[in-house]
Amino acid sequence: MVASPVPPRVESSGPPPATGWVPTGALGRAVLLTGLLLIAGVLLGRVDLVVLAAPFALGTAYALRRRPTVLPQVWISGDDGHLVEGGELTATVTVGNPDQLDYDVAVVRSRISPWLRVERATIAGATAASGARSAAVAERPFATAVPTVAAVDLELTGTALRWGRHPVGPAGARVAVAQGLLVSRAVITEPSRVRVYPKTEPFDAVEAMPRAAGLVGAHHSRRPGEGGELAGVRVFAPGDRLRRIDWRVSLRARQLHVAATLSDRDAEVVVLLDVLAEAGRSGGVSGAASVLDTTVRAAAAIAEHYLHRGDRVSMLEYGPAARRLRPATGRRQYLTVLEWLLEVRAESSPHEPYDQVFGPQVLSADALVVVLTPLLDERSAQMLARLARSGRFVVAVDTLPADLAPPKDRGWAEVAYRLWRLDRDTMIGQLREHGVPVVRWAGAGSLDEVLRDVARLATAPRVGR
Structure with a gap:
């Protein structure tokens, strides 16, 4: 995305932008030395000391013949393309000189999110590269000269490691003029948010929907x-x-x-995201995936698949925020789903969010509900059971990492972890007994077999009372 230029703000409040310039140590030393030589020459009656002070006085006066009137400008811009996890990141930090006086030296520095790995930074033809941490390149100071009524760009190039809205900035700059005798106060601009969309894993489901209720579709x-x-x-x-x-x-x-x-x-697909708990540590697009990573990437893949087939897709959050995205079709809905997923956050709540999420007229009776849940909270299992008892077609997708390491602390931590695993397996077995299929997310073909079973249950005769 491209960030519009924002008005610069001065680091400390008080002086207006036109007076936001302070003398440097070089100016103080020049004035002090000139004054001492002149005073000594007058008191001692030595003309040579006065002649020795003349170059310092003339040089200082010549350097200060023109003074700056406005502070420099700093703004941040990013790539406007569709940036996906693992894609190439491009951001620019620009320092502008709106004054009629050249900037002798401009020192630029910017912060950047740890999920945006900057591998190369280029400014005024000079390139700095680092294969270690992004802070070694992005957050180091860069110095350059800025001509009159011009701008210099600091181009940051790297890789986006994880989905979300990641900040580039804040960025700050300080400039020196009058041959280093005056320096500006730090001008800092607000950070720019770079949108990184989740990488959609390959997913396909060739089985028929349990109940297609629209007029036209695939x-x-x-x-x-x-x-x-x-x-x-x-x-x-x-x-x-x-x-x-x-x-x-x-x-x-x-x-x-x-x-x-x-x-x-066509059919309506409701993707329900359980955000009551988070587990695992995210390693980015090429590392380990946490529960939230698997949930967001699987939701994007499922939505892309069914929207491509012409179905209606909606999103729901099972959590304290209870966010909801209305069902729709088409590419616009897919882009809306990606934007909606960028705001997903794991947040625990002591209250039961079922009534808040599944209010009246929220879920269609013919919709296929795909629940992405790690089953770390007992309320998640109760929510699945209540959905199944209400007669809806529910498919639970287990998003807990398979390689979740047990705790290595002293005491009974490892034993408690094993007991918790056994209790969780028992809970999954009880859900399957109640007619809720639970399948682990594995990319392509993850839901194909379970959708076949759900479709068979939909066509089976029901016993009437």
Whole structure:
């Protein structure tokens, strides 16, 4: 994204921008030395001391013949492209000189998020590179000269390691003029947020939806109508299209028969994100994934898959914030989903958020609810059970890292960890007994088998009372 220039703010309040210049030690030493030589020459009656002080006085006066009137300007801009995890990052810190006086030296420094690894920084033709930490390149000071009514760019190039809104900045600059006799106060600009979208893992589900309720779409429903899925051959009836006539069967039976098809309909997919707990340590796009990393990347992949098929996709948060994204279709909805996922945060809550999240008229009875949960909180399991008892089609995706290391502290920590694992496995078994399939996220084909089972349950006859 490109950040618009923001007005610079002075580090300390008080003096206006036009007087935000202070003398340096060099000016103080020059004035002190000139004064001492002149006083000594007058008191001692020595002309040579006065002649020796003349160059210092003339040089100082010549350097201060023109004084700056405004402070420098600093702003930050970033790449406006679609930046994904692992993609190339480009950001620019610009120092502008709006004055009619050249800046002898401008010292620029900027902070940057640890999830944005800066590998190269270029300013005024000079390049600094580092393969270690990004702070070694981005947060080091850079010095350059800035001509009159011009700007110099500090270009930062690197890699985005993790999804989210990461700050580039704040950035500050101080400049020296009058041959180093005057220096400006620090001018600091607000940070610019760089949007890094989650990397969508490959995902595909070829099985039919449990219940497609729309009018048009890509899923084969169980209702007869216009579509591409053959449902059988039946006797011709008024209203049938002539192009549906099966001439082989008609000639053999000596009666017109038509090929019956199933209508193609769309479906609504609700992706529910359990944000009550976080576990694991995130290592970025090429490292280990935490619960939040797996949740966000899986949600982006599922939404991309079903939106590409023409389905309606909505998002829900099971947590204290209870954020919700209304169902919609198309590429605009996919971009909205990515923006919505950037604000996902794990936050615990002592209250039960079920009634707040699943209020009246929130979930459709025909929607497929895909719940991304680590099952670290007992309320998450209760929420899944209540959804299943309400008659909705629920699929639970386990987002807990498989390689979650047990604690190595002294005492009974490791034993408690094993007992917690056994209790969690028992809870997953009870959910499956209640008709909630639980599957671990593994990218492509993760939900294919479980969707097949859910579709079979939807077509099974139900016992009526």
